[in-house]
Amino acid sequence: MVFYQRKFSIQPFVVATVLLAPAFNIGSASANEVVSNTTQSVGNVTSTVEKIDANKLAQPSTVQDLKTSQNVTSVSQLSDVRPTDWAFTALQSLVERYGCIAGYPDRTYRGQRALSRYEFAAGLNACLDKINEIISAGLADKVSKEDLAALQKLQEEFAAELATLRGRVDALEAKTAKLEAQQFSTTTKLNATVIFAFADTWGGTGTGTAAQNPQKTTDRTNATLSYRVRLNFDTSFTGKDLLRTRLQAGNIPNLGAATATNTNMARLAFATDTLGAFELDKLYYRFPIGDNLTAFLGANALDPDDVGDTLNPYFESSDKGALSRFGRYDPLIFRGPSGAGLGLVYKFNPQFSIVASYLARTDSSTTTTPTNTAASATGQGGLFNGGYMANVQLIFAPSKDFKIGLAYARSFEPGTIVNVSSSTGSTFGSRPFGAVDTSSDRYGAQFNWQVSKGFNFGGWIGFANAQQQSGGSNNASLFNWSVNLAFPDLFAEGNRGGIIFGQPPKVTSNSIGANVDPSTSYLLELQYGFRVSKNITITPGIIAIFNPNHNDANPTTWVGTIKTLFTF
Known part of the structure; x- marks a missing residue:
């Protein structure tokens, strides 16, 4: 008044x-x-x-x-x-x-x-x-x-x-x-998220070869209630820069490993298991250089999606976005060995920008002993002698409501950590040649169209050519795609409906003939998030994986979950 x-x-x-x-x-x-x-x-x-x-x-x-x-x-x-x-x-x-x-x-x-x-x-x-x-x-x-x-x-x-x-x-x-x-600090702000996740999976007994799918005798896992906590300490020294330090702890399991078909396609986007201990999850510094250039310097868990634009604004976040790991963004472009290195974003004008990054593998997990990382001075480690991913992305936005992106990435993964599809596809998609050194040339295109205030349409298509770098000289091709529909403010302001449908990474050809996926899997995700208050959102959803592990002999796997997100 x-x-x-x-x-x-x-x-x-x-x-x-x-x-x-x-x-x-x-x-x-x-x-x-x-x-x-x-x-x-x-x-x-x-x-x-x-x-x-x-x-x-x-x-x-x-x-x-x-x-x-x-x-x-x-x-x-x-x-x-x-x-x-x-x-x-x-x-x-x-x-x-x-x-x-x-x-x-x-x-x-x-x-x-x-x-x-x-x-x-x-x-x-x-x-x-x-x-x-x-x-x-x-x-x-x-x-x-x-x-x-x-x-x-x-x-x-x-x-x-x-x-x-x-x-x-x-x-x-x-x-x-x-x-x-x-006050805690004159330069640092705390923003945090807490997830409570109820989840259950079910489906018939898996079949297929042992390499494609270890046999299961049950068709349903135990219902679970788990959590993830993330504490982001965001520091700015000039008002235009950002030093992010993130701590996290959680006990959300990889549900895919417990399904009848043993498929990573059922893995949740927010799955995190640190055995309940807090770990340093992210540490990077973002700062402007002049008016058009922004630089990223990462020491831990700086990923390609932190630097680049996934062009999937409604589903890219593991907090507020897709329920499935595959549904967040193209895993062949924005996932890979990464964590420490440099990223650059140059904006020529409001319509056109270019993104580049070189990131070497880090591993802050408290559940394993980190080896062969960017901080390793011996073995397959360091910035240039171990796992890495280099990305280039061109982004064109002819209007504020429409964007398209074209991307290329080059990766190298030592045999001990090789996972070309980053736990989103089949067993062959993760290790086309087995546990051997593998490099990949990756190509992708993304788009996003805000059709109206209440409707958004987006998606991607990605391809990878993998090469065996030790123990042989085989080649394999991987392919994946996805489309998604988002309905902001559906039924009430702050709520959102979502539909995701796509094909997780599939090995379409391989010099090792036995390591080709025999058929095609499809993932369908339906979700609806409703905002209880400014700081609480509940998102129930269901994920269906048809022909899990790209094997039509496997029955459909279902994942049901209710995610409650607290933000502060």
């Missing part, structure tokens, strides 16, 4: 303006001009703060604005005050004689805007404080009797407003001081 409890009476302002005319040095302006411009020009003479309402005055930032605005020592510091302004000499006189004119933090004065009684009181209070300082310093002769008389009349007229304003500002300063004393 804006403070307009008492309206301006014209007489006090006319009297005040006439009485203060010598101090304001109005010069040749006539009395009629002064009276006619009173409601417009009082702001030019005395305003020091923005229009104050009850809600805004309760915010610590308002006190900070009041503090930072008391810094004008010359009228020339006010960018929107010109010597041709009719009240320029009055402002100049008040600044030079009493120093009680203040601008906004952006060095503007905004003298043409409307003024409330509380704003006038704030300006009057500033002048009273300055005059009190002059008198206390034994310089009372520097203040004219006319000025003191005018100020006395104004003080009497605005006694109530001055008392209220001073009381509110004092209270806000006390709250601000308490917040500053108790």
Whole structure:
């Protein structure tokens, strides 16, 4: 509610303006001009703060604005005050004689805007404080009797407003001081997510060869209730950069490993099992270089999707996006050995940009002993002698609602960690040649179209040519695709419906004939997220994998889950 409890009476302002005319040095302006411009020009003479309402005055930032605005020592510091302004000499006189004119933090004065009684009181209070300082310093002769008389009349007229304003500002300063004393850091903010996940899977007994699918005797796993916690400490030193330090802990299992068909296609997007211990999950620094270039420097878990644009805004997040791991983005382009290295994003203009990154493998998992990583000085480790992924992506946005991307990636994976499809496809898709050194040339295209406010259409297509680098010279081809539909604000604001349908990575050809996927799997995901409150969203969904592990002898695998997301 804006403070307009008492309206301006014209007489006090006319009297005040006439009485203060010598101090304001109005010069040749006539009395009629002064009276006619009173409601417009009082702001030019005395305003020091923005229009104050009850809600805004309760915010610590308002006190900070009041503090930072008391810094004008010359009228020339006010960018929107010109010597041709009719009240320029009055402002100049008040600044030079009493120093009680203040601008906004952006060095503007905004003298043409409307003024409330509380704003006038704030300006009057500033002048009273300055005059009190002059008198206390034994310089009372520097203040004219006319000025003191005018100020006395104004003080009497605005006694109530001055008392209220001073009381509110004092209270806000006390709250601000308490917040500053108790705050964690002046440069770092904590934002965090917590996921509670209920999940269950079911399907018939798996078949196929032992290499494709180890036999299972049960058609249903145990229902599970698990969690994941992520703490993001986001630090900025300049306001344009970001140092992200993320800690996480969780016990969400890979459900695919427990299904009847033993397929990673059933793996959830947010599956994380650290045995309940917190680990350092991400550590990277993003900073601008000039106006068009942004750089990323990663020490741990900086991934291609952090640097590049997946063009899948509604489903890319493991917190708020797809329920399935495959549904987040193209695994052949945005997944691979990564973690430490450099990324660059150059924006030529709003329509065209290019992304490049070189990332070497890191492993912060508390469940394994990290070996052959970017931090390893021996073996298949270091930045250039171990697992790595280099990406280049071109992004074209002919309009704000439509984007397309073209990408190329080159990867190398030592035999101990080889996983070409990054646990989203079949066994052959992960290791086309077995546990041997493998390199891949990867190609992909992505698109996203915001058809309307309530409907978004997106998808991708990806291809990889894998080469055996040790123990032989075989070649294999992998292929995958996906389309997705998102329905923002479906049935209620903040809710969202989603449909994802696609083919997980499949080995379509291989020099080792026995390691070709015999048929084709399809993944269908249906989800609906409804926002319980600003900080709580519940998303039930179901995932169906037809012909799991690209084997039509395998019955359909189903995954049902209810994800509850807390954000703060």
